[in-house]
Amino acid sequence: MKFSLLYIITIFIASTVYGQEVQVIGEYEKNVETNDGSILVWTVHLKEDSTFLYNFYRKLNCDACKEENFWGKGKWTAKENVITIQSEKEKDLDSIYTMDFSVTKARIKSQSKRNLSAKRIPNKLIFYDSPLSLIKGLKLEKKS
Numbered sequence: 001m002k003f004s005l006l007y008i009i010t011i012f013i014a015s016t017v018y019g020q021e022v023q024v025i026g027e028y029e030k031n032v033e034t035n036d037g038s039i040l041v042w043t044v045h046l047k048e049d050s051t052f053l054y055n056f057y058r059k060l061n062c063d064a065c066k067e068e069n070f071w072g073k074g075k076w077t078a079k080e081n082v083i084t085i086q087s088e089k090e091k092d093l094d095s096i097y098t099m100d101f102s103v104t105k106a107r108i109k110s111q112s113k114r115n116l117s118a119k120r121i122p123n124k125l126i127f128y129d130s131p132l133s134l135i136k137g138l139k140l141e142k143k144s
Helices: 002-018
Strands: 026-033 039-046 051-059 067-079 082-086 104-109 124-129 139-142
Touching: 039 139
Parallel strands: none
Antiparallel strands: 026 039, 026 139, 039 051, 051 067, 067 082, 082 104, 104 124, 124 139
8 A cells, every 4th residue: 555655656746747848839039130230030930730930030231231031931840859840842832931941850958957046048949950051050049
């Protein structure tokens, strides 16, 4: 009897501590303003319906430069802390959505559950595999 009660309590505590997954749904962003006044903004919105929207905005500081937006969309899946992002050429790509994310992978980096400090570190979306060279290595912070 004592053993079964102890076993149930242990399972309950383990599932409570380790069963808490990081909430990946939301908007991730990186803003950069260069020394010459150019502005670069990357945004990825992972939606609840397993779709994503990507935007890269740049406004370079030069006389002949203009504001530019590059868009992408498609579906995403999550397995543990790995996010797989995919675009279907026939369905997701057109004259506006030109960024092809076919089999792009990222991981979610979150604050360790063992970190008990009052300072909260925002979750990060870190791209580590992509056919798009400007995406590979990109680190975006989750907006609150």
